[in-house]
Amino acid sequence: MNQTHATGLSVLAALLLAGAGTAAFAQSGDTLAAVKERGEVLCGVHPARHGFAAPDSQGKWSGFEVDFCHAIAAAVFGDANKVRFVALSSQQRFPAIQSGEVDVLARNVTATLSRDTALGLNFAPPIFYTGTGFLVRAADGIEKVEDLDGAAICMAPGSTTERNVAQIFSARGLSYTPVVIENNKQLVDAYVTGRCDALTKDKAALPGVRAFDTEAPGDHVLLPGIYSKEPLAMAVRQGDDKWYDLVKWVTYATFNAEELGVTQANVDEMKASDDPDIQTLLGVIGDNGTKLGVANDWAYAVVKQVGNYEDIYMRHFGPDSPVALDRDQNQLWTDGGLLYGFPMH
Amino acid sequence: MSSVPSSPLAAPAAAAYDPDARLSALAWLRANLFSSVWQSLLTLAVAFVLIRFFWFVLDWGVVNAVFYTTDPDVCRAATGACWAVIAEKHRPMLFGLYPYDEHWRLVLMMAIYLGTVVLSLWPRCWNLRFLVPLWIVSSLSIGVLMFGGVLGLRYVPTSEWGGLPLTMLLFTGTVLIGMPVAVLLALGRRAPLPVARGVSVVFIEALRGVPLITILFVAVNVFPLFLPAGVEVNKLLRITVGIAIFFACYQAEVIRGGLQAIPRGQYEAAASLSLSYWQTTRRIILPQALRISLPAITNHIIAAMKNTSFVIIIGLFDILTATTAVMQDPLWRKFYIEAYLFVAAVYLFFGYALSLYARQVEKWIASGRI
Numbered sequence: 210m211n212q213t214h215a216t217g218l219s220v221l222a223a224l225l226l227a228g229a230g231t232a233a234f235a236q237s238g239d240t241l242a243a244v245k246e247r248g249e250v251l252c253g254v255h256p257a258r259h260g261f262a263a264p265d266s267q268g269k270w271s272g273f274e275v276d277f278c279h280a281i282a283a284a285v286f287g288d289a290n291k292v293r294f295v296a297l298s299s300q301q302r303f304p305a306i307q308s309g310e311v312d313v314l315a316r317n318v319t320a321t322l323s324r325d326t327a328l329g330l331n332f333a334p335p336i337f338y339t340g341t342g343f344l345v346r347a348a349d350g351i352e353k354v355e356d357l358d359g360a361a362i363c364m365a366p367g368s369t370t371e372r373n374v375a376q377i378f379s380a381r382g383l384s385y386t387p388v389v390i391e392n393n394k395q396l397v398d399a400y401v402t403g404r405c406d407a408l409t410k411d412k413a414a415l416p417g418v419r420a421f422d423t424e425a426p427g428d429h430v431l432l433p434g435i436y437s438k439e440p441l442a443m444a445v446r447q448g449d450d451k452w453y454d455l456v457k458w459v460t461y462a463t464f465n466a467e468e469l470g471v472t473q474a475n476v477d478e479m480k481a482s483d484d485p486d487i488q489t490l491l492g493v494i495g496d497n498g499t500k501l502g503v504a505n506d507w508a509y510a511v512v513k514q515v516g517n518y519e520d521i522y523m524r525h526f527g528p529d530s531p532v533a534l535d536r537d538q539n540q541l542w543t544d545g546g547l548l549y550g551f552p553m554h
Numbered sequence: 555m556s557s558v559p560s561s562p563l564a565a566p567a568a569a570a571y572d573p574d575a576r577l578s579a580l581a582w583l584r585a586n587l588f589s590s591v592w593q594s595l596l597t598l599a600v601a602f603v604l605i606r607f608f609w610f611v612l613d614w615g616v617v618n619a620v621f622y623t624t625d626p627d628v629c630r631a632a633t634g635a636c637w638a639v640i641a642e643k644h645r646p647m648l649f650g651l652y653p654y655d656e657h658w659r660l661v662l663m664m665a666i667y668l669g670t671v672v673l674s675l676w677p678r679c680w681n682l683r684f685l686v687p688l689w690i691v692s693s694l695s696i697g698v699l700m701f702g703g704v705l706g707l708r709y710v711p712t713s714e715w716g717g718l719p720l721t722m723l724l725f726t727g728t729v730l731i732g733m734p735v736a737v738l739l740a741l742g743r744r745a746p747l748p749v750a751r752g753v754s755v756v757f758i759e760a761l762r763g764v765p766l767i768t769i770l771f772v773a774v775n776v777f778p779l780f781l782p783a784g785v786e787v788n789k790l791l792r793i794t795v796g797i798a799i800f801f802a803c804y805q806a807e808v809i810r811g812g813l814q815a816i817p818r819g820q821y822e823a824a825a826s827l828s829l830s831y832w833q834t835t836r837r838i839i840l841p842q843a844l845r846i847s848l849p850a851i852t853n854h855i856i857a858a859m860k861n862t863s864f865v866i867i868i869g870l871f872d873i874l875t876a877t878t879a880v881m882q883d884p885l886w887r888k889f890y891i892e893a894y895l896f897v898a899a900v901y902l903f904f905g906y907a908l909s910l911y912a913r914q915v916e917k918w919i920a921s922g923r924i
Contacts, residue, residue: 256869257879259887264871264879267654268646268716293713294651296869296879304775394890421884531884 240312240445240452241285241502249291252278253311256296259417260525260532261317270294273525274315277336277443277460280515281313284459284507289514303328306446313456314444319369329447333457334464335440336518338538338547341373342412343432344419349406354381354432360406361386363399373437374409397422407432411439417532455501462508464550465490466517468541473516476509489554497553508553518548626885636889640896646880647893650716650871656708660719663699666692667722675911677918712790716871718900724794724862724872729855731798736805741835743810754806761803766864769796774868793865801858808854812847813839845919852912856905873897 244250254262254274262272275294282292295311306314307329318324320332343362345351351360354377364371366389378385388405390396397418400408408418412431419429443460445453466472469487471479480491488494491509498505515521526534540546588594618634622641629636640647649657670692673679679688700719703709715723742754761769773796774789781787816839824834844851863874871879877897881890 256871256875257882259882259884263882264646264651264876266643266646266880266883268649268651268876268880269654270651293711295713296871298867298869301771301775301868308775308778310775310778394887417884421888 238449240449241455244285244312244452248286249293250278250282250285250313251293251295251311252281253295253297253302253305253314253316254278255316256298258317258414260413260530260534262294262296262315271525273337273521274317274441274443276515276521276524277315277463278313280459280463280511280521281456283510283514284455284462284501284503287504287507287510289510303330306330306444309446312445312452317441318444319439320442320444324444330444331447331453332442332444333453333460335442335547336460336463337413337441339411339413339439339441340435341370341377341409341437341439342415343436344400344408344410344415344429345406345432347428347430351407351430351432353434354378354436355383357385357407358383359385361388361404363388363390363396363405363408365389365393365396365410366391369437369439370409370411377436413526413534416534420532451502455503458497458501458553459507459511461550461553462490462511463516463518463521464541464548465553466508466512467519467548468543468550471512471517473512473514473520476512480509486553495554626888629886629889635892637892639886639889639892642886643877643880643883643893644896646717647873647877647897648717650720650873650876651714652716652719653708653710653714656702656710659699659702659707660717663696663719664722666695666699667719667726671726677923712788715790717876718873720870721859721862721872721874723790724797724865725859727794728798728801728858728862731795732801732805732858735799735802736809737840739802739806740809740813743806744813746831758803758806761800762807766797766800766861767867769800770864770868772796790870793868793870797858797861797864801854801861805851805854808847808850809843811850812843812845815846816842848912848916848919852909856908859904859908860901873900 252275254270254272257263258272260272261274262270265271278292278294279289283289285291295305297305297311297314297316302314302316302318303324305311314330315336318332320335324330325332343354343357345357351357357378362374362385364374364387371387371389374385374387388399390399397408399405400418401423408415410418412435415431419426419431423429443456445456465486466476469479469484469490471487471490476491479487480493482488485494489497491512492498492504492506496505498507501507504510512520516524522536522539524530526532526536536544536546538547540548542549587597614634616634618632619637620629620632620634621637623629623638624642626636629638645654645657649660652660670688673688674685679685698704698707700715700723701710739754739758742750743758745751745754770793773792777792778786820838820842821834824838829837862872865872866875866878869875874897877893881887881893
């Protein structure tokens with residue numbers, strides 16, 4: 210009796226282990242091959258963050274991070290539209306990449322050590338550098354964060370911003386009263402109606418608040434300076450170097466294309482260029498595509514169908530977009546920014 | 555009433571009362587609203603608040619409102635509501651991520667869906683020989699319209715479904731899957747078999763004790779981990795079944811309340827006719843139990859309709875999520891209250907229609923029609 214019981218249990222355990230084993234294998238397996246077989250890239254994006262990822266008036270996904278998903282699809286398939294977007298809430302984003310529900314996260318993820326290690330992720334080079342910002346009323350005469358001593362500050366709960374503010378203030382020996390509001394619109398309204406002296410959010414979000422949510426944008430100023438580091442990067446599962454390489458080099462390709470002056474508009478003429486760097490980038494010479502496991506003109510497809518970094522940035526944050534953002538750190542290293550594409554030979 | 559004329563005393567009293575009441579509204583006011591100083595103050599205070607409120611609604615919602623424009627700056631300049639935002643954004647709000655050029659398919663789908671539901675709720679159509687073909691035909695045509703991929707229609711994966719049709723499908727799936735499960739669970743909990751009783755009790759108590767959000771997370775994130783590699787159950791289906799089971803656990807307890815109200819004599823009478831358990835249940839017990847618990851069942855079905863909006867946390871674009879996402883557009887997001895009022899009106903329309911129908915059913919039951 211006991212014998213059969215034990216046998217039954219061990220069979221069950223073996224089955225479970227085998228199940229877990231194959232599941233783990235599926236997760237760390239060859240993502241690129243799986244993507245090619247499926248015929249589309251599954252890209253995890255923010256459900257609603259204008260500029261980064263949100264459905265437009267026609268219900269089509271649009272945004273800066275959405276375009277990077279398109280870029281990966283262009284590199285793999287030569288067709289930027291072979292991508293399926295999966296909207297992920299903040300709580301859901303990491304389980305989704307771990308379980309294989311998405312192939313890549315382009316969802317406002319700040320690259321940090323613990324996410325890289327404990328969460329089992331690999332981060333591609335950051336595509337957007339941002340940090341904690343403060344919006345204050347011009348009439349209050351606040352010029353730097355030290356002037357906010359004792360102020361009431363509106364912030365969202367559980368965000369990295371909340372922790373950043375605590376660190377920024379305690380490092381300077383300042384005090385503040387947090388006004389913590391979950392709902393984004395209520396949060397902004399709380400600041401606009403004067404419940405707090407300052408609104409703190411991701412720096413990239415504040416110009417939009419100032420332009421569209423306040424009565425008179427001129428009455429509000431953004432505090433200059435950088436108070437925390439938030440490098441937003443695309444993330445993939447740890448343990449699949451081939452797929453990681455591809456996502457990484459798609460990112461570098463957008464940087465390098467901008468550096469070499471290859472834009473969406475002139476990429477066809479540039480194909481005839483005799484600059485070996487441009488020729489290598491566009492796959493005229495070399496075998497970068499073979500090394501990455503995609504077509505040799507993968508970067509040409511990226512630039513042609515989606516654009517270089519500047520094209521993508523200007524489309525969503527340029528002067529003609531509703532929320533114009535200065536490029537600051539998000540420009541090439543040659544212009545004083547942090548974008549530095551590794552050589553592509 | 556027929557006894558009144560027969561009483562010689564009641565007739566003149568009633569006759570004297572009626573003209574008196576009609577005599578003056580002033581007298582009515584004095585008796586009901588201004589009977590004392592305290593009452594008068596209270597009346598004035600309430601009247602003040604009400605007038606202020608309605609004045610605000612009129613002023614904000616009608617007088618100073620912008621009803622149509624495509625330029626958000628026109629709305630910004632106005633002091634009232636910006637109803638134009640609904641005209642501008644209604645399509646992504648109502649249809650979510652579904653391809654823009656294919657929205658006509660959703661309109662057609664909703665027409666078929668509403669037609670089918672209305673017909674199914676009409677007692678004259680309560681005939682399996684009519685309802686079964688009706689549901690087969692409309693389910694098939696809804697499936698073809700939503701998925702496409704045949705008859706020259708473009709294929710649309712469930713990940714792109716959204717808006718009101720998604721809300722409707724989630725709700726219908728919840729009720730269609732949930733109600734039979736609820737009945738079985740309720741019967742199981744009172745079943746003579748200890749195994750059935752035990753399973754039902756554990757099932758109901760375990761799932762009732764967990765928030766719906768947890769069930770959704772399990773359905774979306776945990777469940778796929780237990781499947782063998784390569785096997786994928788559609789996310790929309792997983793979620794619908796998750797919500798349906800949660801719904802069933804609550805509904806089972808409602809139905810159990812109805813079962814408990816059936817007098818023992820009914821069971822004994824059925825037994826004396828030597829009816830089997832299933833015959834007794836189907837012909838004697840359930841019809842009575844469901845009638846008794848109808849108001850509570852309706853209540854719970856309306857709640858289930860609104861519960862579908864929980865899918866916001868797992869990234870499905872039902873009508874509420876779609877609205878939240880669409881209203882991120884910085885040019886229009888200042889007018890999110892108007893957009894949410896529109897969504898509230900949609901929910902109210904369906905919720906109120908459901909409760910009106912339930913009231914009608916109660917009337918039919920009272921008059922013995924069903």
